[in-house]
Amino acid sequence: MSEKQQDHQPSTRDYNPGGLSSREAHRRLEQYGQNVIAKTKHISGIQAYLARFKNPLVLILLLAAGISFFMGEIASGTIITVIILISTSLDFANTYRSEKAVSDLERSVHTKATVLRDGKPHQLDVACLVPGDVVTVQAGSIIPADGKVISSNSLLVDESSLTGESYPVAKQPGDQIYMGSSVASGSGELCLTATGAKTEFAHIATSLNHGNTSEFELELTRFSGLITHLTLGLVIFILVINILFQRSPAQSLLFAIALAVGLTPELLPLIMTINLTKGSLRMSKKGVIVKKLAAMQNFGAMDILCTDKTGTLTENHISVAKTQDFNRTECRKIIELAHTVCQLSSSYKSPLDTAIISHHQAKLTGTQPVQELPFDFERKRESVIVSQADQLTMITKGAPDSLFPIISHYRDKNGTARHLSPLLLDRLRADYQELSQQGLRTLLIATKSLETKDEYQTKDESDLTFEGFVCFTDPAKKSAAKSLRDLNQNNIRVKIISGDDPLVCQRVAHALGLEVTKVLTGDQINRLNNLQLAKIVDRTSIFARVNPSEKLRIIKALRQQGHVVGYMGDGINDAPSLKAADIGISVNNAVEVARDAADIILLGKSLRYLNDGVVEGRRTFVNTAKYLKMSLSSNFGNMISMAGASLFLPFLPMTAPQILLNNLLYDSSQFALPSDNVDPVQLEKPRQMNIKSLKEFMLVFGLISSLFDFITFAILKLVFNSTAAGFQTYWFIESLVTQTLVVLIIRSPRAFTKSLPSKPLLASIAGVILLALAIIFSPLGRYFGFVQPALTPMLVISLITLSYLVVVRVVSLLMARHNELIK
Template identity: 40%
Template sequence: MAKDDLITQYWSQTPETLGSRLNTSLKDGLSPAEAAQRLKSVGPNQIRKKARATPLRLLFNQFKSPIVLILLGATLISAFLSDWVDAMIIFGIVLGSALLSFFQEYSANSAAEKLRAQVSLKSQVVRSGQTLSIPSEEIVPGDVVLLAAGSLIPADGVVLEAKDFFISQSVLTGETFPVEKTTAAVAAGASLSERTNVVYMGTSVRSGSARVLIVETGAGTAFGQIADRLVLRPPETEFESGIRRLGYLLTEVMFVLVLGIFAFNVYFHKPILDSLLFSIALAVGLTPQLLPAIININLARGSQSMARHGVIVRRLESIENFGSMDILCTDKTGTLTVGVVELNGTMDASGQPSTEVDLYAYLNASLQTGLPNTLDQAIVAKGADGAGEYEKIDEIPYDFVRKRLSVVVEHNHERSEITKGALENVLAVCSHVRLNGQDQPMDTERQADLQKRFEDWSEQGYRVLGVATKSVPVQQHAYEHSDEASLTFVGYLLFLDPPKPGVEEAIRGLEKLGVQLKIITGDNHLVAKHTAAAVGLGDVKMLTGSDLDKLRDAALWNAVETTTIFAEVDPNEKERIILALKKRRHVVGYMGDGINDAPSLHSADVGISVANAVDVAKEAADLVLLKQDLDVLREGIQQGRKTFANTLKYVFMATSANFGNMFSMAGASLFLPFLPMLPKQILLINFLTDLPEMTIAGDNVDPIYIERPHRWDIAFIRRFMLVFGPLSSVFDFATFAVLLWGLRASEQAFHTGWFIESIVSASLVVFTIRTRLPLGRSHPSRAMMLVTAFVALFSLLLPFTPLAAPLGLTPLPITTVLILLAIVALYFMFAELTKRWFYRRLQNQ
């Protein structure tokens, strides 16, 4: 089916007309073969086509750097001037560096894509009469889609069938409250908000269920047509901002120095082409060109490691925030508790077991079609005698304002309304209470008795709901919220969800990592307090939703610091708590799996959901846990911190080495009668020193680093650069002095000596810079040690091989090599001593 054939103003047409024009069956949907053909014709159901990280694209990206392009251009000039050896060597080194980055990035990206596919969004579609679960991207016009509470709507379509079907579509229309959708066609000129029979891509199902015929997909949807205005780039994280500013700083300084070096070399009558190549090669060596690749590789490797610990990373950029997180907000159900709720008692208003309450609760839970939840599942699992004699007439769906749900049933030609929900909200609409089979007026004394029983059970850890009923007229055709009035309270439902085994140890583990746990729950404050005590949180400060409403923002900013439990809160209050914590400069994680958790997942620095969460929650989350367990989360935090630590290792190495080399090259250019190093030698140094740095992603991280959260600190990195950069230059100048004045080295011998010193020192100093601990107390990875040893040995042996002459190197006397190694050893020792002084001074500040 061609894109041009899609139907306009479809909301004004009957389903039968649409089915005919879309050539689909409203009952059985498309056939798989026809759906596949349409997918080829119309394209995937995406707002904008995703640029896949194909091998060719990734390889091409390695050559997009302006500096690399200039270098390739200069290589062509060398070839044009018949300097074939230099041209081939420089081109080979540039190509080798590009291939090295390419293989690392391609491997990491492929692994990350496979992990993200594990939690990709799927939709329920009817094809050839069978219900299938397919990726939402494969939905095509003519598909019949089944929607339920919590579903993200995958494309635009018309409603064929609906049961209490409410949609949250504020992202498109700005409407605050959910909107009910029906099957009735509307006028052709209706606006987005007036199309009550249409569902839109990007919105979500709040309650109820529906069967929908898809008409528009991808860019043709209402969301797709205004996507550029709706979809903005996520705010830049502190880490991303720091990396960007650091890159700008180094690049700006590098360009000033490189242009200065080129000008000086030309002024002192050194060959212009060699000076140009030297300056460009120096630029390649000094720019933090590997930084994006190293970050991508670290994040991708980190996501793989986290996946092995049960955490799927949906957005790689969130790993840094995950490691920096110092507060975790979570509900208690399923995280602190087992999550398998049991109905432990159905009690009448006097607190005695009641089969009447049993029956009413079962009818309400089994006949409602809104949000599936563990409480209703527990009621249905218990069953009730005589329920089969009742017929459902209507339903008043649950919402988070009323916190109750009602069904209307008919039995022996009489109709009853049965209401179930939070006790306070049920009692609010009750005028009578059933005691000993008699309906009594609800006076203050009786209400106090009911409240006392509720509090006693809550203090024992039970979650308590209320059940009420009343007779309603048979002739009434529709029932609304206003019908929930003048009810008779009939009894209580007692649920128990015991603490999860091992949760106390998991909480202690989070505390050791510097992560403070805060419980945010809609449950009763007494139940929340009992659970907190049961999992070892002790007697902690608590705020309820009503307390929050009385606090102004400034007061809440102070209260959130000392409060551990927030109980009886609604979705808006959850989001307000998270924003207050962020205002206090905390990195906040929020763990949720329900429809009402989506705003909080968006607001938190790290949104965490679980694999069995509703679509809306998973889409809003940065991380998805394969198991709803705090211990899995603790392991994920550790992996996130390791990833962050290894990323910063490269930053420290790049800044200290780059800054030192800038001054060494600039200084040498001023007093040497020849180029300090040939362009091809600089590029080879850059290539060889990149090899050990490629192993950083798999390097060991000191346990002491993982014990607390860390954040990006560009001021600290600047201080590090200003201390260790000049230290590197001091020993470079010492090398110059020994070679020029001590050993009277020739130009070629000078190049060779500095070549060896540069590579060996840069390779070995990695072992000092990679850790804050004394060298003997931190163990680098096996891969890093092996690659570093190979690079150092290769640089020592290279001048004695046939490759030496084309590279402008010459064999050095063994005494010269030993002197150079002695300088490297001194540099290594001073770097270690300087590191200890630097961090000791930092701690004392």
């Protein structure tokens, strides 16, 4: 960086070289608010609770209670009011716990920035930044807010998220810089000019107003809407029938309102949120932080994992193994040159750079930095220009394949530069291949003498002199072999996507027992069109020497083949692939731009954490599917039963308070479902929600439920000649017991003794049934219109319930077998 650049400062009014004082920063935070795009308005617990009463269904129930009081039905009005208070309290309590848990998890992976406050650098949450703050950024940093560049050291910024431009843009002092972009290489200081909603990024986000909604969420929303419309249609039908039969208009209206509330799956979002939240909390205990709850569904469905090998498949204890010059001997000068580049480079320090610095801990003496040509993923190299004894020298470090074409000389045994003929270049390539076959990662070091000029460019990287190779070792991680076997047993195929040499990647794969079917390099991928890549990508195990754009093509090609793809990365170049994959996975010590793009953060860079997380993701999926199957089929069956009963019964099959009580008790029994045990066989394969299968399940088991309801109606009316109150009491019992017990039947295809439900679920179901019976047999029962059940009808109801559960069990086993045969 030149002195001119260092001294230049833009005319930014708020700029203070030492940063803001803590007092002034606090004042500005109060004035401008937090540096967040979508500002969440904080409301008190009382406000959050009262907000539940804005729900349309709750408002309808309050209207029903008001009508009851107006018509003199004091008992019905009181019961409806009490049920509203209980259900909203349950909703509030569970939602509050879930939101707090998610908030705690999100705080654990918040992005931080290096900010000057009171003249000293501090690591602060980006939400605390204010206009006027002085922020230091380096390669891998996310630009936390809009600002102007104060100082620049070869600062290159990726603005593709804002402009779509794929190449990084050089930033000089005085240039504007925007939130949402990231530092590709170099470093600099910024003075922030706008934060939060005032940034350009916020304006773009607001105008686009888009979110990453999964296909499952869209299908489920449409399906819930269909159920709601069907329910409302049947409710209107039932209301008309009751009025035509000249039943009490007030009672008919209350019945219709209660039916609409009772049959609409209004708790579906809450139950799913609780399920996903509990799953994410279990995953956090195993070292997996879920940033987005919706990602849980994709995590359980993932069948291909793409990952780099460094730190994931290897120990990530990279060390310099040796250096090798043209004469195939050790040479100290090679490591000294490499060390000079690493020390003077402002680019993101890779593990290889760290290994070089650790290996050669010497101070630079007599070497003055002049300029830097930062690393980028197109050139795959970096250079520094230094002055030594009034001689300007370019030292270049990079991937051998990227440097071979621009090398023209080598040094003989005496250190004299000689012309490198094509034959000798082939010998150098062969040496490199041999080192790779030994499992050594290799960098090439080259130099060039320069003439003095104002500025050097990448085109000056030509006619270089080969100095030698720096070779590194990073042994295969012993624990990775077991993790790979576990992932394979869970039907997840692992593919290596690496910037390393293919021979090095293959050596690591073989050491870990990973089957290698085919290897593709970046150059080979570039010669394929998208259709050709799609045909070959599925059977390829290793993708080597790939750059970010090639990684992106691989991810998209795998997804086009119908795979649910997970991508694990922690570098600057991994961000696009993390966003493109179905599930982006990074680690807690990754660069900011990678953590920001990921859906899931691992607290350790190990496949063991990932495998544990996948199992928890599938467990969450299976329990979510149980609730969906049970809830949707139960609601559909009740719709049919209510419509049929209204046609031939001279009274309402259930009163409004009874329907609401049934709904409250049933929903309460499901809050323990996320804790249910899951069969090991259900965790072995990736799980994807099949909406078509859900519809089939709803139709089949909804109709079975209605069939047994009609049998119950016929026996109660024709055999026992039940009064209205007796009929309502017995059907209330049958309806609640069958709804709550059926989950024990459909939860697993295995025998009950071999697949026991969790204790919380059993306790919840038993508690709800006992509570319902206690209400019926207690004095409280008469306020709901219940009568004391007789022994004989209760025995018949028990027999009907048992028969229903047996039929459901047989049909569920037949459907499971049929689905397996189709697969």
